[in-house]
Amino acid sequence: MTLKNHHETPGRSLLMMIFGGTGDLTHRKLLPAMYHLIAEGRLPEECSVISIGRRDLTEAEYREQARASVKEHSRSGVDEQHMERFLSKLHYKRMEFISDPGSYAEFREWLEKNESLYKAPAVRLFFLAVAPEFFGLIVQRLRQNQLIVKRNPDHRVMIEKPFGSDLASARELNATITEALDEKQVYRIDHYLGKEMIRNILAIRFGNSIFEPLWNHHYIDNIQITSAETLGVEGRGAYYEQSGILKDMLQNHLLQILALITMEPPADLMPESIRDEKVKALRALRRYEPVGVCAGIAMGQYGPGTSLGKPVPGYRVEPDVAPDSTVPTYIALRASVDNFRWGGVPIYIRAGKRLDRRRTQIVIEFKRLPGVNYYQEFREQPPNLLVIEVQPAEGMYFQINAKKPGNEFRMNQVELNYSQNIRFQGNVPEAYEQLILEAFRANSSLFTRWDELEQSWQFVESVEQMCAEGGQAFPNYAAGSRGPARADRLLHEEGREWREIDLPESARNH
Numbered sequence: 487m488t489l490k491n492h493h494e495t496p497g498r499s500l501l502m503m504i505f506g507g508t509g510d511l512t513h514r515k516l517l518p519a520m521y522h523l524i525a526e527g528r529l530p531e532e533c534s535v536i537s538i539g540r541r542d543l544t545e546a547e548y549r550e551q552a553r554a555s556v557k558e559h560s561r562s563g564v565d566e567q568h569m570e571r572f573l574s575k576l577h578y579k580r581m582e583f584i585s586d587p588g589s590y591a592e593f594r595e596w597l598e599k600n601e602s603l604y605k606a607p608a609v610r611l612f613f614l615a616v617a618p619e620f621f622g623l624i625v626q627r628l629r630q631n632q633l634i635v636k637r638n639p640d641h642r643v644m645i646e647k648p649f650g651s652d653l654a655s656a657r658e659l660n661a662t663i664t665e666a667l668d669e670k671q672v673y674r675i676d677h678y679l680g681k682e683m684i685r686n687i688l689a690i691r692f693g694n695s696i697f698e699p700l701w702n703h704h705y706i707d708n709i710q711i712t713s714a715e716t717l718g719v720e721g722r723g724a725y726y727e728q729s730g731i732l733k734d735m736l737q738n739h740l741l742q743i744l745a746l747i748t749m750e751p752p753a754d755l756m757p758e759s760i761r762d763e764k765v766k767a768l769r770a771l772r773r774y775e776p777v778g779v780c781a782g783i784a785m786g787q788y789g790p791g792t793s794l795g796k797p798v799p800g801y802r803v804e805p806d807v808a809p810d811s812t813v814p815t816y817i818a819l820r821a822s823v824d825n826f827r828w829g830g831v832p833i834y835i836r837a838g839k840r841l842d843r844r845r846t847q848i849v850i851e852f853k854r855l856p857g858v859n860y861y862q863e864f865r866e867q868p869p870n871l872l873v874i875e876v877q878p879a880e881g882m883y884f885q886i887n888a889k890k891p892g893n894e895f896r897m898n899q900v901e902l903n904y905s906q907n908i909r910f911q912g913n914v915p916e917a918y919e920q921l922i923l924e925a926f927r928a929n930s931s932l933f934t935r936w937d938e939l940e941q942s943w944q945f946v947e948s949v950e951q952m953c954a955e956g957g958q959a960f961p962n963y964a965a966g967s968r969g970p971a972r973a974d975r976l977l978h979e980e981g982r983e984w985r986e987i988d989l990p991e992s993a994r995n996h
C-alpha cells in the first residue's frame with residue numbers, strides 16, 4: 487500500500503541539515519539512516535547531508551567519526567563503495583547556534599552557494615536533534631535569516647520529542663513555531679510512527695475484510711497495549727527526572743498506538759484524513775476526574791534487582807536522580823474511548839523500565855463464545871486473540887480454537903503466525919529511515935499534528951492530577967521483575983489478565 491495524494495516532492499534534490507550533528511541521536515540513528523537511504527538509492531542523487539555542530543572538527547575528521555558510527559549502528563553490514571558515496575555527500579559545518587546568532591547568515595550564504603550547484607530545486611529539511619529548550623529559538627532564527635520561508639512547502643523542519651514538558655509549555659512552543667512556519671512545514675517526530683508494525687496497523691485494519699466488521703464493542707472484550715523495556719535510564723537520569731514514564735512513553739508513543747487502533751476508517755489514506763480520525767479518537771479518550779485517589783492506575787518505580795542475570799541498582803541511585811525521587815518508571819492504566827464504537831471496552835495500557843522482558847505488543851481480545859447448551863465442547867474456550875508485535879519481533883499472531891487430532895472431540899488452541907523478520911530478513915528499514923524519507927516526500931501521516939499532541943497532553947495531565955496525592959510508595963517493584971503487583975490486580979479486579987504472548991522463538995533472533 488502506498489499512501490497517495492500527498493505532495494510527492496517529485497524532481498527535487500535534498501539538503502538535509504542536522505542541528506546537533508555531534509550528538510548521540512545523530513550518531514546512533516540519523517547517520518546510519520542516511521547511509522541506508524543513500525546506499526539503497528531511495529533518495530535523489532543530488533543529495534547532501536550537512537551536520538551542524540559546535541565542535542572544532544574538520545570535515546575529514548567528522549567523516550571518519552561518521553564512518554565508525556554507521557559501521558557500529560547500521561542494521562546490516564556496510565558496503566565500502568556505498569560508504570564512500572555516502573561520505574562524499576556528508577559535510578560538517580561548525581556553528582554556535584545559540585550564542586552566535588550571526589552564524590545563521592553565514593550558513594545561509596554557504597547553503598545557497600551549494601544549493602545553486604544542484605539542477606533540481608532543493609527540499610531543505612532541517613532536523614533538530616538538539617535539546618528541546620532550543621527548538622523554538624532555532625526555528626525563529628532559521629526564519630529570521632531566510633533559511634526557511636514561511637509557507638514554502640519545500641522548507642521543512644523535523645522536530646524531535648519531547649514537544650513541551652506539559653500542556654502549557656507545548657502550547658507556547660507551538661505558538662513560537664507556527665509564527666515562523668505553517669503547520670504543513672512542521673514534522674513532529676514520534677519515532678514509533680516509523681516502526682513497521684505500527685505502520686502496518688492501517689493495513690491490517692483496513693486491508694482485510696475479516697477484522698473491521700468485528701472491530702467494535704460488540705465483538706471486542708478489551709484491548710491491551712504494552713511497552714516493556716529491560717533497560718533502566720542508561721545515563722539519561724537528568725532527562726528522566728523531568729519526563730518519567732508518562733512523558734517519555736504515554737503522552738506520545740502509547741497514545742499514538744491507541745489512536746491508530748481505535749480511530750474510525752478515514753475517508754482516504756491522505757495524511758490529513760488519517761490525522762483527522764486520530765484526533766477524534768483522542769478527543770473521545772475519557773479524561774480522569776481529579777479526585778486524587780489514583781483509581782484505575784498503577785504507578786511504579788524500580789528498586790534494585792537483577793536484570794538479565796546481572797545485579798542492577800534501583801532508580802533512585804542512578805546518576806542524576808534524586809535519592810527520594812517520586813518519578814514513576816512504570817504505569818498501567820485503564821483507558822476508555824467514549825464513542826459508539828468503543829463504549830464499555832477497556833483499553834489497558836502499561837509501560838515500564840527495567841522489567842523482565844523487552845516487548846511492545848498490542849493485543850486485541852475478542853469476546854468469548856456464548857455458553858450454548860448443546861455445544862458443550864465449545865464452552866470455556868479461551869478467547870480469540872489478535873496480537874501485533876512491534877518489537878523485538880515484528881509480526882502478528884492470531885489465536886483460534888480448533889479440534890485436537892484424535893478420536894475424541896477435544897479442543898485446543900492453535901496459532902496463526904506471521905513473522906515479518908523471517909519473511910523479509912534484513913530488508914526492514916529502521917524507523918528513522920522511514921521518517922526522513924517520508925518527510926522528504928512530504929507525507930506527514932507519520933508525524934503528529936498539533937491538535938493530536940494537545941489532546942494527548944490533556945489526557946496525561948488528567949492522569950498526573952488524579953495521582954498527585956495518595957500515590958503509591960516507591961520503589962515498589964524490583965528491577966528485572968514484571969512490575970508492581972498493583973498492575974496485575976487492576977485487571978484481576980475486572981476478571982481479566984494481561985496477555986503475554988510469545989511469538990515463535992525464531993522471530994526473536996533479531
Ligand SMILES: NC(=O)c1ccc[n+]([C@@H]2O[C@H](COP(=O)([O-])OP(=O)(O)OC[C@H]3O[C@@H](n4cnc5c(N)ncnc54)[C@H](OP(=O)(O)O)[C@@H]3O)[C@@H](O)[C@H]2O)c1
Nearest residue numbers: 506507508509510511540582583584615616617618646647
Ligand atoms: N538520544 C536518543 O536516543 C534520543 C531519543 C529520542 C529523542 N531524542 C531527542 O533528540 C534530541 C537530541 O538528543 P541527543 O541525545 O542526541 O542529545 P546530545 O547527545 O546531547 O546532542 C545534542 C547536540 O546539540 C549540540 N549543541 C548543544 N548546544 C549547542 C550549541 N549552543 N551550539 C551548537 N551545538 C550545540 C551538541 O553539541 P556538542 O557535541 O558540542 O555538545 C550535540 O551535537 C533531544 O531533543 C532528545 O530529547 C534523543
